[in-house]
Amino acid sequence: MSPCESRCVLQVAVLTTVLWVQTEISAHPAIEQQIHDINRALAAAPADTGLVLRRAELFFQHEQYKAALDDLAAVERIAPGTPDLAYRRAKIYREMKRFDEARILLERHVADHPANAPAQRLLSRTYRDLELFDQAVDAGRKAIESSARPSPDDYLELAAMQRSSGAHPAALKTIEQGISKLGSIITLQLAAIAIEEQTGRFDAALQRIDALKSAGVQEESRLVWRARVLTRSGRAQEARENCLQAKTALLAQAPQRRATPANQELLAEIDSLLSKDTPSNQHRVQRP
Amino acid sequence: MSTIHPRNAPGRGGIFSLLLCLALCSLPASGQILTRSPYLQMGTATSQTVRWRTDLATDSRLQFGLDPDHLSQSADAAAVTTEHSVTISGLLPSTRYYYSVGSSAARLAGGDATHYFFTAPAVAASSAFRVWVLGDAGTAGPSGVNANQTAVRNAYASFNGAQYTNLILMLGDNAYSTGTDAEYQNAVFNMYGGFLRQSNLWSTIGNHDTAHATTIDVDTVPYFSIFSFPTGGEAGGLASGTEKYYAFNIGNVHFVCLDSMTSDRSPGGAMLTWLNADLAANRQKWTVAFWHHPPYSKGSHNSDTESQLIAMRENALPILERYGVDLVLSGHSHSYERSYLIGGHYGSSATWNPATMRRDGGSGQVAGSGAYRKVGNAAQRAVYAVTGSAGQIAGGSLNHPAMFVSLNMLGSMVLDFSGNRLDARFIRETGAVADSFSMIKTDRAMTLGSLQTLLFD
Numbered sequence A: 001m002s003p004c005e006s007r008c009v010l011q012v013a014v015l016t017t018v019l020w021v022q023t024e025i026s027a028h029p030a031i032e033q034q035i036h037d038i039n040r041a042l043a044a045a046p047a048d049t050g051l052v053l054r055r056a057e058l059f060f061q062h063e064q065y066k067a068a069l070d071d072l073a074a075v076e077r078i079a080p081g082t083p084d085l086a087y088r089r090a091k092i093y094r095e096m097k098r099f100d101e102a103r104i105l106l107e108r109h110v111a112d113h114p115a116n117a118p119a120q121r122l123l124s125r126t127y128r129d130l131e132l133f134d135q136a137v138d139a140g141r142k143a144i145e146s147s148a149r150p151s152p153d154d155y156l157e158l159a160a161m162q163r164s165s166g167a168h169p170a171a172l173k174t175i176e177q178g179i180s181k182l183g184s185i186i187t188l189q190l191a192a193i194a195i196e197e198q199t200g201r202f203d204a205a206l207q208r209i210d211a212l213k214s215a216g217v218q219e220e221s222r223l224v225w226r227a228r229v230l231t232r233s234g235r236a237q238e239a240r241e242n243c244l245q246a247k248t249a250l251l252a253q254a255p256q257r258r259a260t261p262a263n264q265e266l267l268a269e270i271d272s273l274l275s276k277d278t279p280s281n282q283h284r285v286q287r288p
Numbered sequence B: 001m002s003t004i005h006p007r008n009a010p011g012r013g014g015i016f017s018l019l020l021c022l023a024l025c026s027l028p029a030s031g032q033i034l035t036r037s038p039y040l041q042m043g044t045a046t047s048q049t050v051r052w053r054t055d056l057a058t059d060s061r062l063q064f065g066l067d068p069d070h071l072s073q074s075a076d077a078a079a080v081t082t083e084h085s086v087t088i089s090g091l092l093p094s095t096r097y098y099y100s101v102g103s104s105a106a107r108l109a110g111g112d113a114t115h116y117f118f119t120a121p122a123v124a125a126s127s128a129f130r131v132w133v134l135g136d137a138g139t140a141g142p143s144g145v146n147a148n149q150t151a152v153r154n155a156y157a158s159f160n161g162a163q164y165t166n167l168i169l170m171l172g173d174n175a176y177s178t179g180t181d182a183e184y185q186n187a188v189f190n191m192y193g194g195f196l197r198q199s200n201l202w203s204t205i206g207n208h209d210t211a212h213a214t215t216i217d218v219d220t221v222p223y224f225s226i227f228s229f230p231t232g233g234e235a236g237g238l239a240s241g242t243e244k245y246y247a248f249n250i251g252n253v254h255f256v257c258l259d260s261m262t263s264d265r266s267p268g269g270a271m272l273t274w275l276n277a278d279l280a281a282n283r284q285k286w287t288v289a290f291w292h293h294p295p296y297s298k299g300s301h302n303s304d305t306e307s308q309l310i311a312m313r314e315n316a317l318p319i320l321e322r323y324g325v326d327l328v329l330s331g332h333s334h335s336y337e338r339s340y341l342i343g344g345h346y347g348s349s350a351t352w353n354p355a356t357m358r359r360d361g362g363s364g365q366v367a368g369s370g371a372y373r374k375v376g377n378a379a380q381r382a383v384y385a386v387t388g389s390a391g392q393i394a395g396g397s398l399n400h401p402a403m404f405v406s407l408n409m410l411g412s413m414v415l416d417f418s419g420n421r422l423d424a425r426f427i428r429e430t431g432a433v434a435d436s437f438s439m440i441k442t443d444r445a446m447t448l449g450s451l452q453t454l455l456f457d
Helices: A003-024 A029-044 A049-061 A065-078 A085-095 A099-112 A117-129 A133-146 A152-164 A168-182 A186-198 A202-215 A219-232 A236-251 A261-276 A279-286 B014-025 B147-160 B181-196 B222-226 B270-281 B307-322 B448-456
Strands: B034-041 B048-065 B073-088 B096-102 B107-110 B116-118 B129-134 B167-170 B200-203 B246-250 B253-257 B286-290 B327-330 B336-339 B358-360 B372-375 B383-387 B403-407 B411-418 B421-428 B433-442
Touching: A029 A049, A049 A065, A049 A085, A065 A085, A085 A099, A085 A117, A099 A117, A117 A133, A117 A152, A133 A152, A133 A168, A152 A168, A152 A186, A152 B270, A168 A186, A186 A202, A186 A219, A186 B270, A202 A219, A219 A236, A219 A261, A219 B270, A236 A261, A261 B270, A261 B307, B034 B096, B034 B107, B034 B181, B034 B200, B048 B107, B129 B147, B147 B181, B147 B411, B147 B421, B167 B181, B181 B200, B181 B222, B200 B253, B253 B270, B270 B307, B286 B307, B336 B433, B358 B372, B383 B411, B383 B421, B403 B433
Parallel strands: B129 B167, B167 B200, B253 B286, B286 B327, B327 B383, B372 B433
Antiparallel strands: B034 B048, B048 B073, B048 B096, B096 B107, B096 B116, B129 B411, B246 B253, B336 B383, B336 B403, B411 B421, B421 B433
16 A cells, blocks of 8 residues: 555544544543544644554543454554554454454464463453353463562452362462462452362361451451351351350440441341351250 | 753753753762652551652662751662662651662762651551542643642642641542653652652552553553552551552551552452451541542533443442441542532432431531531441542533532642541632531530530630
């Protein structure tokens, strides 16, 4: 394509999108204003692919996916070697739920950029949406490994995928890696406790709950978590003791704090657990 | 306000040349210069992080003490870097420390009467302290100059006078238009430099701080490398494992920063799971939560129609109110909107029912209908303020029924905590106080007589 043709293509694209913008955009004034500013700048410099790319990103954020794809297509016509076009397109296809197309583009992108954490994460989610769980887990692991700043959500997301495919030990290992990297934070520990419980490793779950004592969590909540696990593992007497400890601690709080809905709900759960622990159950547990 | 210029800043004219000559003459022998003045992060009752940036990479040295002419202690970081960060601990609460920054070879700034900080009051202490709240302030980002942002800053400076500002809360959109490092330099460090070397800055992330990106590409945005926020519960509260949402304690106030932009806002997501556990463990008298997207607004954004605003209202508010949150701050709409004392309103504005949701229909003003009263951590009794006009105003219908007042005015908010009492003011860019309210906490329901004693004696 000649420079003149390229300019014509971009000018048509600019005009079309300006008209579209005026009729379609209203939900986000800040994005609308930025698109408006870019349109004005493009009128003076229609071959500025940087501006078109920026506008494509804004269209994407504004959920105007076709306009975003059109802008990317225009950039590709002008400058075929522009980096990350495949990645940008893939993000849009994912939002349009065109997962197969997104997958192809993302696989191509991560083959060239294996350490691109956001792209790996996006590919992982795309595999998940395509129900390709092994590939999803693999890409999710690579996303975490290549992320400069992994968050609890990253580990939880990967572990959830592993759990959904029945790989509980692997999910637990992922959570452990998160704890090792980020510290003993409540969100990861609760996920680990849930996995331990689900797999019948009640003592391991209890050990994790005990470890939370030094993490600053509310002691009454911690005792109730303990009681839940003990109840499910059939250790009714210990569960009862934990419930009673939690109830005593709650009732010892200042009246206004005890009266918060959260603590009232906790109290109700304690009473519920205690009521399940019938006298006959207690007798059975205490019997040698 | 001090402004940092690059060593080789372009410029012509005799005055500039003279200034440049003077500046160069004052350079330390190493030739290294500050490209970002010292700013304070993660201050607690016993610790303080100081950050600064230089043109040349060196090690880092923070000297500090009780006398600016005799900084008797120092802390070093051996790593050679241009992004310097030194944390000191073992400090005394509510104490003024003077400091200087530099390297093992040279001092670059400080060691004078203007470089100091007060450590926070001890946790649970009832000491008074002041908070300056800036929402959507960063309009000087693109060019380095913005009359609105400057006027709001100057109005606060005049209002505040010589009083110490203990902390600055930024509610996101701190640097327009995409949160680049250069925009941060303009809109935050150059604009507020004089404050930032004395007061701790805390922030939540806004849509312009990530260039509107939501979940995928946000790890590398400058916001996260510019700021240091607690991930391991270093400043109080429960460890979150991320700088996107975190908690900290100052005196008897528990501050909770949430991320309405990039984190999972669903009830079972990591952020709200953490929030639930953090609030359950909280024993502070006051709880203040802040994030960018307002749960209630009819300003330049509409909380009835926009997803982030709806999600935070529907999912975060029930948790916060269950634990008795007192004040929720947000920005995003470029206006000032402040609610009555309300609770239990988690639907659209059409579902607002003053009979069941408005706990106090007064102004909250001591001189008017009286301060809002709250017994301890009573649930569903909070004030919600949108204060997103520290850099621009953008109108809107401004008619959310939960609001006591809605103003299309530039300004910032000031919070004064003292024991059982909170006084909040909205300071216009003109210096006028356009709104105020007070909240008083009691351990039990008060009689009218005891309340009058508390208010007027």
